[in-house]
Amino acid sequence: AQSVTQPDIHITVSEGASLELRCNxxxxxxxxxxxxxxxxxxGLQLLLKYFSGDTLVQGxxxxxxxxxxxxxxxxLRKPSVHWSDAAExxxxxxxxxxxxxxxxxxxxxxxxxx
Amino acid sequence: xxxxxxxxxxxxxxxxxxxxxxxxxxxxHSHVYWYRQxxxxxxxxxxxxxxxxxxxxxxxxxxxxxxxxxxxGPSILRIQQVVRGDSAAxxxxxxxxxxxxxxxxxxxxxxxxxx
Numbered sequence: 001a002q003s004v005t006q007p008d009i010h011i012t013v014s015e016g017a018s019l020e021l022r023c024n025x026x027x028x029x030x031x032x033x034x035x036x037x038x039x040x041x042x043g044l045q046l047l048l049k050y051f052s053g054d055t056l057v058q059g060x061x062x063x064x065x066x067x068x069x070x071x072x073x074x075x076l077r078k079p080s081v082h083w084s085d086a087a088e089x090x091x092x093x094x095x096x097x098x099x100x101x102x103x104x105x106x107x108x109x110x111x112x113x114x
Numbered sequence: 115x116x117x118x119x120x121x122x123x124x125x126x127x128x129x130x131x132x133x134x135x136x137x138x139x140x141x142x143h144s145h146v147y148w149y150r151q152x153x154x155x156x157x158x159x160x161x162x163x164x165x166x167x168x169x170x171x172x173x174x175x176x177x178x179x180x181x182x183x184x185x186x187g188p189s190i191l192r193i194q195q196v197v198r199g200d201s202a203a204x205x206x207x208x209x210x211x212x213x214x215x216x217x218x219x220x221x222x223x224x225x226x227x228x229x
Contacts, residue, residue: 004156036220043118043205043220044157090156099170100209100216101147104156 002027004093006105013081014113021076021108023091032094033074034102035065039087050074051094061085086112116141118208118221119188126227133193133200135224139208146189147218148181151203163189196228 003026013019025031032051036044048059055067065076074091088109092102119138127133139146144165149157162170163183174181178196183189193200203225207218 006156034217043222044207045220046217049217092157099162099172100145100218101159101162101170101173102149102157102218103159104149106154106156 002093002095002103004091004103004105006089006091006108008108009106010109010111012111012113015083016080019076019078019081019085019110021089021091021110023074023076023105024072025074025091025093026072027093027095031074033065033067034092034094035059035063035074035076036090036092037061037087038090038107044090047076047089081110081112083112083114086110118206118219120204120206120221120224122224123222124225124227126229127196128229129197130195133196133226135191135193135204135206135226137189137191137206137208137221139189139206140210140219143208143210143219145209145211146183147207147209148189148191149205149207151205151223153202157205160191193226196226198228201226201228 005024034049035047038044047063048057050057050067057065063078088107090107091105121136146163148160151157159173161174161181178194180192203223205223206221209216209218
């Protein structure tokens with residue numbers, strides 16, 4: 001069955017430090033991969049997505065992610081974290097076929113220390 | 115272009131009552147998805163609809179839950195005879211196409227509390 005694993009439930013980094021959020025997926029076909037961010041009490045906003053081409057994807061707010069097929073991973077990175085990046089981050093896999101449903105990981109909560 | 119709209123934002127129901135959650139997709143979007151987020155968990159797919167059609171309801175509980183997306187008006191997620199375990203945030207998303215690579219745009223969610 002398809003699944004997405006985000007191994008880190010909570011991460012705390014200092015403002016200005018670099019960030020990497022891990023995401024591993026299990027899916028037999030070519031995956032369509034997404035990172036969303038959710039601020040408290042809000043809906044989800046798309047940060048970036050991968051579906052083909054260059055395996056390093058640039059997104060909004062200075063985020064990037066790299067697709068590594070050999071490791072079944074799609075880790076999210078940011079070189080310098082800002083206090084406003086504190087939020088919950090979700091990795092998701094889109095399934096091929098007639099349905100466009102997304103399979104989400106359980107999320108990683110990011111805290112930013114001043 | 116207004117985003118995905120959901121109402122109400124917060125809904126309180128007593129056990130046994132009905133809950134109706136509404137979702138208006140973005141203009142030009144004809145594909146609607148409903149997801150449920152239980153406390154401390156990620157989002158779980160419930161149902162995928164197009165206008166007047168349910169395409170995939172594999173994530174819907176077998177009883178008490180139903181969804182529709184009529185020709186006119188918003189999509190409705192209906193929960194009959196609510197129980198405490200239904201307390202969650204319910205998110206609606208819409209997309210213009212149904213390609214798996216297509217972006218789904220999420221609404222702010224409806225937070226249902228069952229007393």
